[in-house]
Amino acid sequence: METTGPTLLGFDVIMIGTILVAIAVLAVVLAIYAAVTVKDPMAKRVAALNARRNELKTGMVTQTAKKRKSLVSKDEKVDKVRDTLKSLKVLQKEQVDEVVQKLAQAGIRNKDLAVYVIFARMILPIVLGGSAFLLIYVANYFPDWGGMKRLMAFAAAVGAGYKGPEMFIKNKINKRTDAIRKGLPDALDLLVICAEAGLTVDAAFNRVAKELGRAYPELGDEFALTAIELSFLNERKQAFDNLAYRVDLDAVKGVVTTMVQTERYGTPLASALRVLSAEFRNERMMRAEEKAARLPAIMTIPLIMFILPVLFIVILGPAACSISDTLGDGGVNG
Numbered sequence: 001m002e003t004t005g006p007t008l009l010g011f012d013v014i015m016i017g018t019i020l021v022a023i024a025v026l027a028v029v030l031a032i033y034a035a036v037t038v039k040d041p042m043a044k045r046v047a048a049l050n051a052r053r054n055e056l057k058t059g060m061v062t063q064t065a066k067k068r069k070s071l072v073s074k075d076e077k078v079d080k081v082r083d084t085l086k087s088l089k090v091l092q093k094e095q096v097d098e099v100v101q102k103l104a105q106a107g108i109r110n111k112d113l114a115v116y117v118i119f120a121r122m123i124l125p126i127v128l129g130g131s132a133f134l135l136i137y138v139a140n141y142f143p144d145w146g147g148m149k150r151l152m153a154f155a156a157a158v159g160a161g162y163k164g165p166e167m168f169i170k171n172k173i174n175k176r177t178d179a180i181r182k183g184l185p186d187a188l189d190l191l192v193i194c195a196e197a198g199l200t201v202d203a204a205f206n207r208v209a210k211e212l213g214r215a216y217p218e219l220g221d222e223f224a225l226t227a228i229e230l231s232f233l234n235e236r237k238q239a240f241d242n243l244a245y246r247v248d249l250d251a252v253k254g255v256v257t258t259m260v261q262t263e264r265y266g267t268p269l270a271s272a273l274r275v276l277s278a279e280f281r282n283e284r285m286m287r288a289e290e291k292a293a294r295l296p297a298i299m300t301i302p303l304i305m306f307i308l309p310v311l312f313i314v315i316l317g318p319a320a321c322s323i324s325d326t327l328g329d330g331g332v333n334g
Helices: 013-036 041-061 065-071 076-087 093-105 113-138 147-196 201-212 217-232 236-246 250-265 269-333
Strands: none
Touching (some): 093 147, 113 147, 147 217, 236 250
């Protein structure tokens, strides 16, 4: 098909511009839709915290293990998966505890999902590996691939099936930990203000959770749950230990250690938290300076691959077009 409009490097400029404008309009529409349909990040978390409060109330009211067992609703699907894993001798208590902790650090507090994660880790390599074997070797879907390339693709499918659930959970843990790390200095400052105002520890945690719930929903979620556990658990130390158990962050473990020591020895809480807040702010500033110092080295490859070629096209393109037109006119006149 012949093009009637202007061209650049053999491409129709009007058609490319139309496609880019359509993409930009679609991006604007999606951005407006995302802004209009934004949901309250605390609604689902408040429901989970209320469920945790009811669970703690149930644990305090119920005295015997038999009654506790009768109050817990069983999930038949989870029981079937658990029985299957036990029959295959692949379900170990240490492994389940490790997955439960990782799920808690990712913000998922349903302990039954640990069984599904272990089951997915066992079954996905078989499914993905079998599918890759059928496509690569049986159906010969990629006839141009050599033996080594086929073997590497098959191994990649099996590895993705085994490491996929773990990588997904690890990604959620990293995102949640980064969000908590950003809001921790502000939370400690508010804790200092609440402590100097005379609030108790559980009331201070609850107040900080309400104030920071929208800005830092993950941190507000953890502080609200800690406030609930401080109110209902028999040992307050257990509530702080649960906070360190749910958050994979050394700074939170330092806060927990400080809170436990102030509870045990009666040391001033406000002064200790003020020192921790200053340390965390300095650490956050040092991380920002480190990222800024690494920026020139990181930008070198994108600069060479994407920015410089565009600059060359913009700067040398008109000159090249003029030279081409001049040579073309000279050849015609000759």
